[in-house]
Amino acid sequence: MRSYLTRDALVKWAPVIVLIVLVLFFALMEPRFFSVRNFARIGISSAPALMIALGVTFIIIMGSIDLSMEGTVSVCAVAFAFAFIAMGGTLASYAWLALPLALVVGAAVGLINGLVHVKLRIPSFMASLAMGFVGTGFALLLTGGDRIRVEDELFRSLLTVRFLNFPIMVYVALGFLLIAWFIQSRTTLGRNFYAVGGGEELAHSSGLNVNRVRLMGFTLAGMFYAVGALLAVGRIGIAETATGNNFMFVSITSVVVGGTALWGGIGGVWNTLVGVLIVNVINNGMVVIGLPGYVQDGVLGILVIIAVVLSTDRKSVTFVK
């Protein structure tokens, strides 16, 4: 029995415990929180955020950071909507090609992001932040500030058609979660992310092409942002420059709250899933128990700090930067 309750085990499971405690807390405060219909609502709000958080998880495991998601999501959403409508406006026509096109656009933006970081030797923090602004600006240039409606019933079935009480977009998100898990645990690329994050010098001297791993990491992240963009458009039926809004805070917070360390090498996609659920349970729960709007941001901030304190083993790091 004792051996199960080590400090390591506690830290490992802390995010899950935090999530369970939060769910129980909100359920006690307001029984209606604990209903399948509400879990479906939390699922809908989590699905796009989960995709974006998965993308940035790979980057954070490498010990880098990517802040370009808002711009990338907007560009992918707008590019998808333009292509989708130009090619017929329904999934039943050639317009389905807009789906892979969005992924290609996401990969391209991610690759450029990586090239700026690796080739120009700009810290990933600055390179990706700047690329994010470029993305937002480009999306604005494409749309001229207008919104593009995607009204195809077939595409919107992501939201409107339910299977076992949950809309299809939740299952799509779970599917991509499994893909991310496969990449992380069953591919060389996934192991290389951990190698770079655990010790870049060591990885380099072992013959690993660190720059190539970084480029592939940013490209992969871009593709996940694109999936997030598609789900975000599926959720509200509108693609616009503001589609990417708020995703930076939500995704980075989720990754960290889930127990993936910002200094790299620790954590993974399951941590991210738990983190995204924690953030969305908090957001949903605060409205459901009737907390006034002006208190919510403050409470969210405090809960995030508590969650990070509980879920990361800070004794294992010698300094915090």
Place this chain on the structure above:
Amino acid sequence: MSFIKKFIERETLNRRNFLLASAYGMGGVAALGAFGPGVARAAYSDPTIAWSYRNRTNPYWNEIVSGGEAFVESLGKSKDALTHLINEGSSEKSLADVKALLAKTNGELALAIDTNDAPNCRPIVEAVAGAGGYVSTIWNKTDDLHPWDFGDNYVSHMTWSDEGPAEQTARILLDAIGGKGGIVHLGGIASNNPAIERLNGLKNALKDYPDVELLDAQPADWDTQKANQIMSSFLTRYGDEIKGVHCANDTIGYGVLEALRAEGMSIPIVTYDGNPQAVELVAKGEILATVFTNPHWGGGITASLAYHAATGAFKPSEEPHEHREFYGPTILITPDDAVEFKKNYIESVPTYDWTDFWGPAGGQIMYK
């Protein structure tokens, strides 16, 4: 990608014009010094017409400026005769650009402007009046600053009050739910003036409906996705108790509609702003009402007022106060008139009589 090329060309041109204007300005300042400042001059035959605003990428400002261009074209000039001063949200740039243009035109200027923030209005007006130009402002102005304190040179100020129209949409909503039950409000950024006014409008209307309960009001920050998430949380907390939704603007309304659609629900909602997409939804009956503030007319008439004062076509100081400070128009759009509204305002831009300065306006500004 030709539109990108055009965009860049336009921006380059704007910058070049501005640099030229600044260079001219130096000469102008010298000339002004020679003849002495503050000379009251007679009417100008052909004053430069300028619009100073944030930028054109925002659909609202795009509408404002297109109105300004329509006015200039109505004078038989080309669109390019309108000088654009783009402040990008900086009050300092706004003031510097105006001063440079005043110097270049030697004060022969008819300026329409949103001064970006209220405190910036006074220095702008003083600069224009001091150089003998004519200025009309919209939106931002401190309450102690009045056009009639500047003779003819500060021609007019127009702003929009949202409280009354928001109250009207609220009444439509409350009648639609039969005057009883629960409603929720999704607002804009809590500290924004329009967000406060629109919620106040709802509260005013609620006084006459004792059987309606405002279950909750949360800020959705004018954001579709945030509104979507808040609305689905509302549905968990209140479920079927929610009989209607009052939204602070159209973009919030889109998020609410989608949250309802996800649950297969349909309840009455009202919005604000009268965006084309919202008008379409009103025509389909998915939104009960929205409010249109006619930014195209606002942009045109503001330039027209400054221009006609500058040419001496009318003398502002002889006009009553309600012609110097007034509210812009607000048009309520309901399913009954949405189709006609769309035909008249969206599918074709109406031709306005730009000398009917106060016809569509909404009365003198009241200070609280």
